[in-house]
Amino acid sequence: MSRSxxxxxxxxxxxxxERARAIAGQRFAELAEQLGEPVxxxxxxxxxxxxxxxxxALGASAASLPEPDFQQLGVELKSLPLNxxxxxxESTYVCTVPMNETNQLRWERSWLRLKxxxxxxxxxxxxxxxxxxxxxxxxxxxxxxxxxxxxxLRDDWEELMELVCLGRWEELSARHGRYLQIRPxxxxxxxxxxxxxxxxxxxxxxxxxxxxRTDFTRQILEQHYAG
Amino acid sequence: xxxxxxxxxxxxxxxxxxTLANQIAAGEVVERPASIVKELVENALDAGASRIEVxxxxxxxxxxxxxxxxxxxxxxxxxxAVSPHATSKIASLADLENIASLGFRGxxxxxIGSVARLTxxxxxxxxxxxxxxxxxxxxxxxxxxxxxxxxxxxxxxSELFYNTPARRRFLRTERTEYRYIEDMLKRLALSRxxxxxxxxxxxxxxxxxPPATQPAQRARRVERLCGKxxxxxxxxxxxxQEGLRLSGWLGGPQAARAQADLQYVYVNGRSxxxxxxxxxxxxxxxxxxxxxxxxxxxxxxxxxPLKLDVNVHPTKHEVRFHEARRIHDxxxxxxxxxxxxxxxxxxxxxxxxxxxxxxxxxxxxxxEGNIPASWQIREAAAHGSPIPAGPEAGEPHEAAGDRNIxxxxxxxxxxxxxxxxxxxxxxxxxxxxxxxxxxxxxAPLPARPLLIPQTLALSADAVQWLEQQExxxxxxxxxxxxxxxxxxxxxxxxxxxxxxELSAMLPEFIAAARAGEPLAGALARAISDHQTWNAAEQQxxxxxxxxxxxxxxxxxxxxxxxxxxLQGLFAG
Numbered sequence: 001m002s003r004s005x006x007x008x009x010x011x012x013x014x015x016x017x018e019r020a021r022a023i024a025g026q027r028f029a030e031l032a033e034q035l036g037e038p039v040x041x042x043x044x045x046x047x048x049x050x051x052x053x054x055x056x057a058l059g060a061s062a063a064s065l066p067e068p069d070f071q072q073l074g075v076e077l078k079s080l081p082l083n084x085x086x087x088x089x090e091s092t093y094v095c096t097v098p099m100n101e102t103n104q105l106r107w108e109r110s111w112l113r114l115k116x117x118x119x120x121x122x123x124x125x126x127x128x129x130x131x132x133x134x135x136x137x138x139x140x141x142x143x144x145x146x147x148x149x150x151x152x153l154r155d156d157w158e159e160l161m162e163l164v165c166l167g168r169w170e171e172l173s174a175r176h177g178r179y180l181q182i183r184p185x186x187x188x189x190x191x192x193x194x195x196x197x198x199x200x201x202x203x204x205x206x207x208x209x210x211x212x213r214t215d216f217t218r219q220i221l222e223q224h225y226a227g
Numbered sequence: 228x229x230x231x232x233x234x235x236x237x238x239x240x241x242x243x244x245x246t247l248a249n250q251i252a253a254g255e256v257v258e259r260p261a262s263i264v265k266e267l268v269e270n271a272l273d274a275g276a277s278r279i280e281v282x283x284x285x286x287x288x289x290x291x292x293x294x295x296x297x298x299x300x301x302x303x304x305x306x307x308a309v310s311p312h313a314t315s316k317i318a319s320l321a322d323l324e325n326i327a328s329l330g331f332r333g334x335x336x337x338x339i340g341s342v343a344r345l346t347x348x349x350x351x352x353x354x355x356x357x358x359x360x361x362x363x364x365x366x367x368x369x370x371x372x373x374x375x376x377x378x379x380x381x382x383x384x385s386e387l388f389y390n391t392p393a394r395r396r397f398l399r400t401e402r403t404e405y406r407y408i409e410d411m412l413k414r415l416a417l418s419r420x421x422x423x424x425x426x427x428x429x430x431x432x433x434x435x436x437p438p439a440t441q442p443a444q445r446a447r448r449v450e451r452l453c454g455k456x457x458x459x460x461x462x463x464x465x466x467x468q469e470g471l472r473l474s475g476w477l478g479g480p481q482a483a484r485a486q487a488d489l490q491y492v493y494v495n496g497r498s499x500x501x502x503x504x505x506x507x508x509x510x511x512x513x514x515x516x517x518x519x520x521x522x523x524x525x526x527x528x529x530x531x532p533l534k535l536d537v538n539v540h541p542t543k544h545e546v547r548f549h550e551a552r553r554i555h556d557x558x559x560x561x562x563x564x565x566x567x568x569x570x571x572x573x574x575x576x577x578x579x580x581x582x583x584x585x586x587x588x589x590x591x592x593x594x595e596g597n598i599p600a601s602w603q604i605r606e607a608a609a610h611g612s613p614i615p616a617g618p619e620a621g622e623p624h625e626a627a628g629d630r631n632i633x634x635x636x637x638x639x640x641x642x643x644x645x646x647x648x649x650x651x652x653x654x655x656x657x658x659x660x661x662x663x664x665x666x667x668x669x670a671p672l673p674a675r676p677l678l679i680p681q682t683l684a685l686s687a688d689a690v691q692w693l694e695q696q697e698x699x700x701x702x703x704x705x706x707x708x709x710x711x712x713x714x715x716x717x718x719x720x721x722x723x724x725x726x727x728e729l730s731a732m733l734p735e736f737i738a739a740a741r742a743g744e745p746l747a748g749a750l751a752r753a754i755s756d757h758q759t760w761n762a763a764e765q766q767x768x769x770x771x772x773x774x775x776x777x778x779x780x781x782x783x784x785x786x787x788x789x790x791x792x793l794q795g796l797f798a799g
Contacts, residue, residue, distance in 0.1 A: 139678065139679070175486075
């Protein structure tokens with residue numbers, strides 16, 4: 001039963017969920033074969049490959065950065081790698097931290113909040129002992145933060161953005177934020193971006209990203225899945 | 228621009244109303260929730276408490292409650308405690324000293340009472356009952372009523388700064404205020420080992436530190452508060468010279484941190500953040516550190532109190548030494564020596580010599596005399612530590628009525644230790660009965676998707692049979708579909724089947740049902756035989772076992788051996 005990638009994005013949340021349901025339980029080898037993609041031998045590059053594979057399988061619109069993955073629906077796609085115990089393996093990247101133009105920034109209009117308004121979570125097996133081709137795709141969950149969850153995220157965001165605005169980069173550590181954290185984006189450690197230091201001078205630092213801690217994603221899983 | 232006020236020669240100087248005066252004064256003491264907690268905890272310590280519990284809601288912005296088991300405050304002193312003119316009611320210096328020793332400083336409570344709603348409950352040992360004093364704003368007189376309270380004092384503060392909105396606006400987010408409180412309590416807990424501290428935030432227990440009188444307990448507290456990473460590679464230090472003593476734990480250079488957030492220094496038991504001290508310590512570490520890294524330490528400096536001015540500023544944690552340069556030299560020297568001894572071959576052979584590893588009871592004892600004149604450097608108990616990672620972090624919360632389940636045996640038998648014997652519960656039989664009841668009911672069962680749908684290989688007959696039962700299975704919360712003639716994919720299961728080994732459970736259910744067993748019963752048996760239970764579920768099983776079977780015979784769900792029966796099991 002071969003199938004090609006969707007060329008059009010889903011026109012409703014229901015249609016999106018149907019597509020997600022069709023691939024739930026499949027191994028990456030099966031899905032890759034259906035889409036005519038080879039499974040990379042190097043597992044190091046698995047992350048990007050998995051993301052693209054899922055986007056193709058679900059018909060996500062082109063990945064232009066500031067737009068949600070399913071633009072018409074306003075839905076963001078997030079894969080959630082799980083360890084052998086079915087718990088999130090790592091924190092989840094959400095978006096970059098605005099380095100400049102941080103004045104007048106409000107939670108209501110923040111990029112972070114926008115990105116998390118509606119998320120299609122797709123748990124995926126990511127136990128490193130399991131070869132990539134053998135790993136399974138999980139049941140998708142279409143999710144929005146509850147008022148309580150949004151309040152917690154907002155609390156963290158306010159705290160973190162205060163340090164960002166004041167240029168207190170060296171103090172920003174994984175310790176700050178209970179569910180949200182700011183970390184340097186590891187991908188390009190050579191690319192520096194402009195920011196202000198604590199004296200208000202312009203400086204160049206590594207770009208930072210907002211990440212959801214596993215404490216947060218674990219809660220989502222606990223609330224919606226059978227253990 | 229402000230309009231200049233015209234000088235009025237006949238205006239008389241007026242005394243500030245007491246309310247305002249108190250609010251201004253309160254600004255010194257009550258800057259934020261953490262400063263309230265600090266005042267209250269220090270009061271509790273002064274009252275000789277051996278356990279202090281701090282409960283806060285929303286970073287202390289919503290409510291703070293500090294309970295202790297100290298001496299308590301007598302009812303007649305309760306009113307005095309919050310009186311805005313506390314000092315005027317004190318007749319003599321002797322009275323003042325008395326009050327200080329009774330565990331409260333009038334000022335602090337009066338200041339807090341002027342910016343928040345305040346309730347004090349207290350009971351003195353010999354008094355028959357406790358008393359509650361409520362203060363709702365400065366204008367209303369305090370209300371004193373009898374109240375049930377164990378010996379000790381609880382102070383509750385709510386609606387902080389309700390009457391001073393300007394100050395309220397200065398407060399940060401709940402999380403920030405919470406961290407100030409947590410940090411402050413950590414600081415106190417690291418100086419008063421003999422006192423137990425508990426911190427509860429939004430009804431979640433953050434830490435519960437039992438009183439630590441033994442060296443191993445103290446070490447465990449340091450590990451708990453400073454983290455395993457610090458503790459594993461920290462070196463204990465105890466050095467004395469010419470009336471100065473420095474002791475505590477030094478973090479190795481390799482464990483330096485990106486920020487200076489693990490640097491605790493105490494001077495004569497008092498937490499300080501002092502420039503001179505930090506400068507000396509950093510100087511000692513400096514050649515061993517990468518730029519931008521901050522070492523970690525927990526250090527106690529003791530010296531003759533006469534050589535020290537504490538409280539240069541009440542909120543700044545600064546001290547002034549009379550012989551500043553000598554102290555600086557002493558500290559830099561002590562730490563430098565310690566680091567050199569600690570890692571003489573750090574570059575060449577980082578593996579610590581196993582034979583010299585210290586035991587937990589070698590740990591520093593703050594109040595002990597007999598300071599050896601020589602250096603004593605020891606590695607803080609590392610791996611293979613005699614200190615169990617133990618119950619400290621999250622001491623088992625035993626709900627009332629919980630049984631002491633000491634083992635869960637293969638086959639689902641739960642072994643419960645009792646006062647004089649053993650109770651053995653047939654967990655699977657109980658679980659089967661629970662499940663049969665729920666599954667037989669025709670109401671739809673709550674169901675949840677599996678994280679990862681599971682694909683099971685079955686016989687063609689079994690797959691066919693499952694397809695025929697689809698309606699019933701769906702009504703019980705299962706979502707499964709045939710993938711091929713010999714494979715099904717399970718997407719969703721009823722919540723009651725969580726933590727079940729599906730690949731074993733389903734074939735067994737199918738076999739039993741096809742052999743003629745009623746569906747609900749067959750499913751109940753299959754689930755109960757392949758499910759794992761957490762602690763709470765095990766407790767529920769024991770509870771139901773005892774509820775469903777009143778007498779020892781016939782033993783359907785449990786059987787028991789009391790002391791006499793155990794004795795009879797053995798010869799002689």
